[in-house]
Amino acid sequence: MAYRETEMMRERKAQARQRIIECAWESVTTGGFRSARITQIASMAGVATGSIYRHFESREELFAEMFRLATQHEVDRVAQALTGPETAAQQLENALRLFAERALRAPTRAWALIAEPVDPKLDEERLVYRRAFARLFEGAIRDGVLDGSLPEQNARLASTSLVGAIAESLIGPLAQASPEPCEAADLKPNELVDAIMQFCMQGLTGTRSQP
Amino acid sequence: MAYRETEMMRERKAQARQRIIECAWESVTTGGFRSARITQIASMAGVATGSIYRHFESREELFAEMFRLATQHEVDRVAQALTGPETAAQQLENALRLFAERALRAPTRAWALIAEPVDPKLDEERLVYRRAFARLFEGAIRDGVLDGSLPEQNARLASTSLVGAIAESLIGPLAQASPEPCEAADLKPNELVDAIMQFCMQGLTGTRSQP
Numbered sequence: 001m002a003y004r005e006t007e008m009m010r011e012r013k014a015q016a017r018q019r020i021i022e023c024a025w026e027s028v029t030t031g032g033f034r035s036a037r038i039t040q041i042a043s044m045a046g047v048a049t050g051s052i053y054r055h056f057e058s059r060e061e062l063f064a065e066m067f068r069l070a071t072q073h074e075v076d077r078v079a080q081a082l083t084g085p086e087t088a089a090q091q092l093e094n095a096l097r098l099f100a101e102r103a104l105r106a107p108t109r110a111w112a113l114i115a116e117p118v119d120p121k122l123d124e125e126r127l128v129y130r131r132a133f134a135r136l137f138e139g140a141i142r143d144g145v146l147d148g149s150l151p152e153q154n155a156r157l158a159s160t161s162l163v164g165a166i167a168e169s170l171i172g173p174l175a176q177a178s179p180e181p182c183e184a185a186d187l188k189p190n191e192l193v194d195a196i197m198q199f200c201m202q203g204l205t206g207t208r209s210q211p
Numbered sequence: 212m213a214y215r216e217t218e219m220m221r222e223r224k225a226q227a228r229q230r231i232i233e234c235a236w237e238s239v240t241t242g243g244f245r246s247a248r249i250t251q252i253a254s255m256a257g258v259a260t261g262s263i264y265r266h267f268e269s270r271e272e273l274f275a276e277m278f279r280l281a282t283q284h285e286v287d288r289v290a291q292a293l294t295g296p297e298t299a300a301q302q303l304e305n306a307l308r309l310f311a312e313r314a315l316r317a318p319t320r321a322w323a324l325i326a327e328p329v330d331p332k333l334d335e336e337r338l339v340y341r342r343a344f345a346r347l348f349e350g351a352i353r354d355g356v357l358d359g360s361l362p363e364q365n366a367r368l369a370s371t372s373l374v375g376a377i378a379e380s381l382i383g384p385l386a387q388a389s390p391e392p393c394e395a396a397d398l399k400p401n402e403l404v405d406a407i408m409q410f411c412m413q414g415l416t417g418t419r420s421q422p
Contacts, residue, residue, distance in 0.1 A: 034331075117334030120245075124328050127386075130379070151419065154398065154406040160383055161376035161410040168341070168375025169368055175338075187365065195365040198417075199372040203410040208362065208417030 017055045019045045024066045029109040032116050033063060060121045067122055071113055071129040077102070079136055088144035092137065093201055096166060099133075100196055103170050104189045111174040114167050130167070134159040141204065150204055162200055169196045228266045230256045235277045240320045243327050244274060271332045278333055282324055282340040288313070290347055299355035303348065304412055307377060310344075311407055314381050315400045322385040325378050341378070345370045352415065361415055373411055380407045 023044035027036040038059055042049040056062040081095035103110035118126075138159035144150030173192060187195065201209045234255035238247040249270055253260040267273040292306035314321035329337075349370035355361030384403060398406065412420045 115338070117331035117338070119331065120328035123334070127326070127328070127382070131383075134379075134383075153409070156383075157380055157398070157403070157406040158410055160380045161407065164375035164377070164379025164382075165372035165414070166375070168345075168378070169371045171338070172342075172345075172367075172371055187368070192368070195368040196372065198364070199369055199414040202417040203376065203414035206409075206413040206417075206419030 013055070016045070016047060016051075020047065020052055020055055020062065021066050021069065024062055025070060028063075028066070028112050029106065032108060032112045033118050033122070034116065036063070038062075060119060063118075064121055064125050067113070067125050067129075070109075071125075071132075074099070074102070074113070075129070075132045075136065078133065082136060082140050087149035088140050088147050089149035089201075089205065092140045092144065092150075092204070093197060095136075095140070096162065096200055097193060097197055100166060100170060100193045101189075103174065104192065107174045110170065115171045115174065130163050134163045137162050144204075151206060153204070158204060161203060165200055165203065166196055169199075224266070227256070227258060227262075231258065231263055231266055231273065232277050232280065235273055236281060239274075239277070239323050240317065243319060243323045244329050244333070245327065247274070249273075271330060274329075274333055275336050278324070278336050278340075281320075282336075282343075285310070285313070285324070286340070286343045286347065289344065293347060293351050298360035299351050299358050300360035300412075300416065303351045303355065303361075303415070304408060306347070306351070307373065307411055308404060308408055311377060311381060311404045312400075314385065315403065318385045321381065326382045326385065341374050345374045348373050355415075362417060364415070369415060372414060376411055376414065377407055380410075 020041065023041045024036065026044065027041050038052055039049050041062075042052050045052075052062065056065070078095045078099055081098045082091050084091055084094075086094070103114070113126075113129075134156075136159075138155045141150060141153065141155040141158050145152055145155065169192075198209055231252065234252045235247065237255065238252050249263055250260050252273075253263050256263075263273065267276070289306045289310055292309045293302050295302055295305075297305070314325070324337075324340075345367075347370075349366045352361060352364065352366040352369050356363055356366065380403075409420050
């Protein structure tokens with residue numbers, strides 16, 4: 001009997017933890033890390049502010065875990081796009097496009113994940129996340145050199161260039177107010193994605209690609 | 212007489228301020244922002260720790276000002292490389308190469324300026340600095356489209372892609388221990404710079420360039 005109670009308590013605790021993370025995520029998605037408040041997250045999750053610290057050592061730890069889960073989701077989506085019957089170059093183009101389109105559809109969320117100035121602990125998570133994307137792209141570039149859809153090149157270096165180019169190109173547009181996130185480059189979202197893709201694919205292939 | 216004394220005091224104060232900034236810079240250049248200590252900077256500058264706060268409101272403000280001066284120096288060097296008798300495309304290649312080579316020659320300094328996880332205030336300075344580079348590159352790309360050395364393209368977007376590609380490609384190598392900063396990509400510094408240049412110039416020109 002004692003055993004079952006412990007099980008139930010554990011499960012409840014895990015559910016509360018999960019709910020807190022989801023509410024933190026909702027809060028960040030709306031206004032970025034800067035405006036996310038523990039008191040507000042607690043109230044959204046229906047728990048006392050103090051009880052959040054029974055689940056997480058600090059505000060930073062809560063946000064770091066939330067960040068890991070949210071970015072792992074993006075990494076998984078990109079990994080998914082890197083499978084299929086197309087050439088590796090085509091898969092890579094699909095994956096890069098997916099990443100940029102998802103970011104522009106939810107600019108505040110993407111700004112928070114990619115570029116919002118945050119505390120150093122979260123910034124370190126961000127470096128890990130960028131390396132995860134780079135590793136995915138690196139594999140795809142190696143595959144592309146093997147299947148002949150990409151020319152010989154240093155795959156590791158090209159992969160980090162891709163991550164940098166796409167993230168930095170999105171920062172300007174994402175930093176704008178949400179209703180017109182793409183005014184910065186005077187482009188509609190699809191034109192913006194096309195222009196980013198053009199630079200990236202030309203960088204990889206050395207062949208002029210018309211957007 | 213009172214006037215001259217005030218002048219002299221002002222000058223001394225300005226000199227002390229300058230010395231504090233230089234010592235902060237020396238400290239960051241050696242071990243990054245994380246290991247830079249106010250007490251150590253004060254001792255290097257030959258002032259009491261407390262007197263640093265007569266010149267700067269906080270540690271963050273001192274580092275932010277130091278960061279602005281150091282990065283303005285890099286921006287000026289790149290701006291300088293973007294003048295001369297060559298085509299705009301060639302100037303741009305020279306400027307990008309200069310930026311990468313300078314970074315690899317002083318990896319700890321460059322890591323601190325480009326990518327070390329820092330507090331949000333400094334991170335915001337970093338965004339300003341990246342925009343300054345992007346603006347320089349954007350002007351050069353527009354010139355290149357005009358003088359025919361670069362094909363028609365969205366100059367703003369290509370400029371941010373360049374900043375991102377070059378900064379991100381340097382992060383891996385720079386993050387390594389200083390003695391062998393380029394092991395990450397299994398390349399010597401000049402090969403690394405060549406590979407970065409290849410991706411960037413291909414991205415701009417859509418023409419295969421052999422490193």
